[in-house]
Amino acid sequence: MTTKIFRVSDISEGAAEISQAAEIIKRGGTVAIPTETVYGLGANGLDEQAVKRIFTAKGRPQDNPLILHVADESWIKRYCEDVPQEAYLLTRHFWPGPLTIILKRRSIVPSVTTAGLPTVGMRCPKHPITNALIKAADVPIAAPSANISGRPSTTSFAHVLQDMDGKIDAIIDGGDCVVGLESTIIDLTEKPPRLLRPGGVTLEELRRVLDEIEVDEALLRSMPDGEKPKAPGMKYRHYAPRAQVTVVCGYPERAAQYIRERVSDRTGVLCFDEYAFMFDKGNTRTFGRSTDLKAQAERLFDALRSFDDSDVTEIYAQCPSDEGLGLAIANRLKKAAGFRIVDLGRD
Numbered sequence: 622m623t624t625k626i627f628r629v630s631d632i633s634e635g636a637a638e639i640s641q642a643a644e645i646i647k648r649g650g651t652v653a654i655p656t657e658t659v660y661g662l663g664a665n666g667l668d669e670q671a672v673k674r675i676f677t678a679k680g681r682p683q684d685n686p687l688i689l690h691v692a693d694e695s696w697i698k699r700y701c702e703d704v705p706q707e708a709y710l711l712t713r714h715f716w717p718g719p720l721t722i723i724l725k726r727r728s729i730v731p732s733v734t735t736a737g738l739p740t741v742g743m744r745c746p747k748h749p750i751t752n753a754l755i756k757a758a759d760v761p762i763a764a765p766s767a768n769i770s771g772r773p774s775t776t777s778f779a780h781v782l783q784d785m786d787g788k789i790d791a792i793i794d795g796g797d798c799v800v801g802l803e804s805t806i807i808d809l810t811e812k813p814p815r816l817l818r819p820g821g822v823t824l825e826e827l828r829r830v831l832d833e834i835e836v837d838e839a840l841l842r843s844m845p846d847g848e849k850p851k852a853p854g855m856k857y858r859h860y861a862p863r864a865q866v867t868v869v870c871g872y873p874e875r876a877a878q879y880i881r882e883r884v885s886d887r888t889g890v891l892c893f894d895e896y897a898f899m900f901d902k903g904n905t906r907t908f909g910r911s912t913d914l915k916a917q918a919e920r921l922f923d924a925l926r927s928f929d930d931s932d933v934t935e936i937y938a939q940c941p942s943d944e945g946l947g948l949a950i951a952n953r954l955k956k957a958a959g960f961r962i963v964d965l966g967r968d
């Protein structure tokens with residue numbers, strides 16, 4: 622299949638492209654869409670056949686549900702029931718933005734979209750093009766991250782082209798994703814609400830709005846065989862470059878020293894900017910200063926992907942602490958490593 626490319630540099634002049642892309646969605650096609658977190662691989666979330674095309678293009682396991690992307694909070698009641706007050710408290714603070722809320726689904730949402738679950742993830746992305754597209758299509762857009770299943774998520778048009786060219790109907794080039802990590806997922810069908818995936822909205826920010834939030838265990842450790850995590854996607858190896866990753870936690874100086882003692886000429890190093898001088902340039906990638914979590918989030922997936930263009934056979938990565946956005950960055954790194962972690966401590 623030939624993948625059509627839409628370049629919408631200026632939203633006010635992009636009306637024609639947006640309506641063409643909306644037509645593809647309405648016809649049951651697949652369109653990669655820019656969001657503030659990562660690119661999504663979108664299709665009409667109410668159309669079973671369209672949703673199946675998403676699973677096929679990604680090579681995604683059928684038991685992993687999709688998030689529905691909507692234009693604003695007024696769409697929630699179209700697709701969800703028994704919506705608790707907390708939902709609107711959260712949408713008022715964080716929508717549009719990188720927060721997905723899990724609610725009880727209405728039967729209008731097909732079971733393939735939610736992989737048979739009685740719940741559905743709802744998110745209102747903050748990207749003018751995608752917002753306009755959802756409104757123009759007037760259907761909720763189901764979209765997982767627009768990467769081949771298992772690979773790091775896509776945060777630029779070039780990444781999407783790498784993974785999806787020839788497999789989907791269209792890609793909208795909306796520039797680089799500003800957050801760079803996926804949305805935070807909170808399950809509001811549980812009491813107290815449960816954090817299933819850390820992301821662009823931090824746990825600290827959520828706790829300023831909701832009194833009590835539980836943190837799902839699956840987020841902190843690897844899942845033993847046979848155990849079922851609440852967010853089915855949490856059980857898969859994810860975000861992973863080809864080479865085996867080892868995550869080194871603890872004081873950055875200590876971690877850098879530990880890595881330096883172990884590198885060979887086939888070792889990739891992912892480190893904070895200020896430690897790059899300790900390593901051979903060729904196989905080293907930086908992702909921001911140790912204190913700059915925003916930069917780390919934005920650059921992480923691009924750095925992980927770029928190792929696949931080199932011939933490294935193992936990768937060591939420095940890891941931030943769990944504060945603020947650090948929780949989400951560390952979570953993606955640990956998953957990319959299949960929870961192969963060395964913790965050197967911070968005291």
Ligand code: TXA
Pocket residue numbers: 656658659660661662685686687688719721723735738740741742744746764765766767802803804805806817851852853854855
């Ligand atoms: O930022 C994002 O959330 C991006 C952009 C494209 O919006 N989307 C994204 O989708 O990250 P995906 O499919 O790559 O990750 C969605 C995660 C998966 O781990 C899935 O298992 C979980 O959300 N999930 C989806 N629906 C769920 C539900 N009803 N209950 C529990 N977990 C759910």
Ligand code: MG
Pocket residue numbers: 765766774
């Ligand atoms: Mg994903």
